[in-house]
Amino acid sequence: MNPETYQSTFFLALRRMRAPLITLILIYAISVLGLTLVPGVDAQGNPNRLSFFHAFYFISYTATTIGFGEIPTAFSEAQRLWVTFCIYLSVIGWAYSIGALLALLQDQNFRNAVRLQRFRGAVHHLREPFYLVCGYGETGQLICRALDQTGLRAVVLEIDEGRGSQLELHGHAADIPALVADARQPEVLQLAGLTHRCCQGVIALTNDDRANLAIAIAARLLAPRLPALCRAETTEIATHMASFGTPHIINPFDKFGRYLALALHAPAAYHLLEWLTAVPGAVVEPHRDPPRGPWVLCSYGRFGKVMVSALEQAGIPVTIIGHAPPPDAAGRHWVRGDGSDALALREAGIEQAMGIVACTDDDVNNLAIVVAARELNPKLFVVLRQNLQANQALFDAFESDFTVVPSQIIARECLAILVTPLLVPFLNQIKQRSEAWARTLLHQLTERFGWEAPAVWSVRINAAQAPALLRLLMPAGPTVTLEDLLRDPRDRAQELECQVLYLTRDDDSTVTLPPPQTPIQAGDQLLLVGRGAARGALELTLHNRNTLDYVLWGREIPSGWVWERLAALHARVSGSS
């Protein structure tokens, strides 16, 4: 439902309260007026009528069933008759009004309207950078969790009521405003903060390609400066998105193939990539290098196609098992049958094969295939596709060499692009450099930081992120090298547990793996990898002048006006003498 309708529901609700309210007013008016007109007697027995004040007072406590019983004078028989009538009248009036009010509160449209108002308020009052995530499927959940762990806020739009309510169950550290609505509508996107000044990016991850395209277009037109990340499964949609200038299009099938290709011909580079983009808290498990020789693949779907071309590019012969011959399988070896069937596997030459790829879109099928294949050939290198995060336990239990989870691939890619923009060019470097280079780097980094997911972050030497260092460097200050800077602020003899991977300068020059003696200049952007604690320590050094002085030269400088003056005086005196 779009916001317009919600708003009119709100007004409709008000209109629907008209009849009950007017009924109440009329009942009160009739009762009060009647009570002032009915003849009564005062304490002395003289004819007397109740005044408006007393009548209103009496009706107020009678109609609300409070029933004080305090009456100015005893009622006459005529007044009693009228009051009996009034009591029943008011009970009917209240029953009707309260019934109408409760029916209104139960009304789904009205409740949606209230929820929408609350969501709008929550988004409007966000005062810190946030990301707009459209689609709270598996990938969306991974991204939200990772953003939350990195301390970033998110706003979620989800079309499915069930998945939307899951958000409340996943305990996040920060509150994530979520709305069950159709993200294809521009009003909904605006409501969710697309044009909010704190919005840092839009991530379109719905399982509907057209919806992702609609979001991409809306983002491009309504908030052209925002980075938009869109998932596209078909090349047609991807082309549309590209023509609209969407900066980051993520095709899970394509990514999957590229990852596999990399894993096949450059295992070290692949490991390095996996380690650097791992979701916080994960431990990367190094797998053995994929062997060369004949491979078997089931089945030839969208993933299968990408896999086959990846394998063939690496010069590896592939036998495809499937129910129908691959449409473009000219010259490819194909076996009819089911992947979990030993006969078909034998026919495909599983006993001589070096590896198997199970990439159907059914998790149970994939597991059945690899279990059957392992029985026939225990030394097989197994590549497994996991479709649903929910089946994680099964896939953990089966020790495959290489499990690819599309939702994780997309989530990692998105996070790398959004949170550490400098990581993408570095990853491209990894892909281009030689395998030996990647192996050395991987060895060196995992030796130092372990296989657990490291903290990867970028820092820019500017007024916002490094005010102390910038002030020091600005007026042709001293030369500060990376080696000087990356020291522990508690004990400068210790090196900080982090390393600079990549450096870009203001003049667009870049340095991959800058040596420790590299001087830092204002405007530099650094990509760092290391332990989470080092990140906080470095932040302190960059922000705090005193810490910076200690880290660079080991001296404590006085803080506060009086001490600064004294220190300056002292320096002058000792300088002149």
Added chain:
Amino acid sequence: MNLEKVIFGFFIVLAATLNFGFVIGDLDNPILHDVYELFAAIVVNLIATVLKFGDRTHIGAIHLSTSLVADLQLVAAALAWAYGVHVAGVGMTPEVTARVVSLSSGALFANVVSVVILIAETIMQKR
């Protein structure tokens, strides 16, 4: 002809006329200002207010606000009456009467604005 519009116009004009009927006459002469008329004015004003609920147009908003002003003034007048007659117990002295009538004449002004808006809205209607 729209029945809703008939009822709407009826209550707005009736609120204004009743209010006018109560206010007219010497400010401090209690004989000219009947408390029953004040009661009727309050009831009709409240109904008119509720009838204006839920109109999302700009004119609707102004309508509602004038009605709320009139309600406020009339309730204040009723309170002044109740205080004078019952709490202070002095009855409708010229002083009390003047207070009640001047408060309700404020409401009359708000009601007149309401009627003017009603007329303007009608004239703007092209059909």
